[in-house]
Amino acid sequence: MCxxxxxTIHAAQHHFGWDNSIAPVQRVSPGESVLYHCHDSSAGQLGPQSTVADVAALDFGRINPVSGPVWIEGAEPGDALKITLDSFAPQPAASGRGWGWTANIPGFGLLADQFTEAALISWDFDPATMAPAMWSKEGRVPLKPFTGTIGNALAEPGLHSVVPPRRVGGNLDIRDLSAGTELWLPVEVAGALFSVGDTHAAQGDGEVCGTAIESPMDVVLTFDLVKDARLKMPRFRTPGPVTRHLDAKGYEVTTGVGPDLMAGARDAVAGMVDLLCATRGMPAVEAYMLASTCGDLRISEIVDMPNWVVSFYFPRAVFE
Structure with a gap:
């Protein structure tokens, strides 16, 4: 409890998709803080005891629930909503342990054409210490809780999918939207109508298989308002270094080189899957899912035409 x-915005106070006609569940003044009880991205369809069959049966109409919306007093179109992400606390399972899941969902992810069968990994971790979580018998993934989906309502009327990121925020999946970060979002409707959800225990840059360590969290946010900011896209400020928790042992890196950034990204990730299979004896789908939770997809070069370089960094600290 905060x-x-x-x-407090309770777990039942959530919605699916962005729609500026949804009534706010709370009115909040600038300078005030709010505790959100956020669902995992499956809205409870998956849990600690779930199986691969549950992945195949997912109802995509219930994916990425966001808690809210809240009305920010004084917010008008053209303003920017400043959100300070104060803290993240895992919601323990019945066992008292923190939990999460990573899945390969057919038809979803960067290499969806190569990984067509459902797969599921369940995670167990200490919610008090947030020590690295075990992957199988030989690896540990460092944890860094953050919110994947965070945004304001769009000016356009009607229901808009929560899946893609948008100019007012949404499903950004930026792992550095973690505790201590300050985020600014454009306001397009009166009151902003802000919502948040899709919390994770860890994720690599790119979330390449389409899921991270999906984990329900209690999130504390503080709101402020910047009048007439005329912000066009989200921006954020981190409180310090963003990679140090994975840097200690260095990285294995694969690349994709060519005139298309998406093709380069696919080649870099596929190369890492092949490398993990060859060096760790892992099944390909497990290597793909593990890479999504802790590996970073980066544009290394985008000026030496006609070819660009995309790199995939996998932290050796997971295995050492």
Whole structure:
């Protein structure tokens, strides 16, 4: 429980998709803090005891629930909503342990054409220490909780899918939207109508298989308002280094080179899957899912035409 929070948004107070006609569940003034009880991205369809059959049966109409919306007093189109991400606390399972899941969902992910069968990994971790979580018997993934989906309502009327990121935020899946970060989002409707969800225990840059360590979290946010900011896209400020938790042992890196960034990204990730299979004896789909939780997809070069370089960094700390 957040003793300093002004309000609590409960797990039942959520919605699917962005729609500026959804009534706000709370009115919040700039300077106030709110505790959100956020679902995992499956809205509870998957849990610690789930099986691969449950992945295949997922209802995509219930994917990425976001808690809210809240009305920010004084927010008008053209303003920017400033959100300080104060803290993240895992919601323990019945066992008292933190939990999460990573899945290969058919038809979803960067290499969906190569990985067509459902797969599922369940994670168990200490919610108090947030020590690295075990992957099989030989690896540990460092944890860094953050929110994948965070945004304001769009100006356009009607229901808009929560799956793609948008100019007002949404499903950004930026792992550095973690505790201590400050985020600015454009406001397009009166009150902003802000919502948040899709919390993760860890993710690599790119979320290449389409899922990270999907984990329900309690999130504390503080709101401020920047009048007439005329912000066109989200921006954020981190409180310090963003890679140090994975840097200690160096990286294995694969690349993709060519005139198409998407093709280069696919080649870099496929190369890492092949490398992990060859060096660790892992099944390909497990290597793909593991890479999604902790590996980083980066544009290394985009000026030496006609070919660009995309690199995939896998932290050796997971295995050492």
């Amino acid at each position: 003793r300093a929070c002004n309000y």
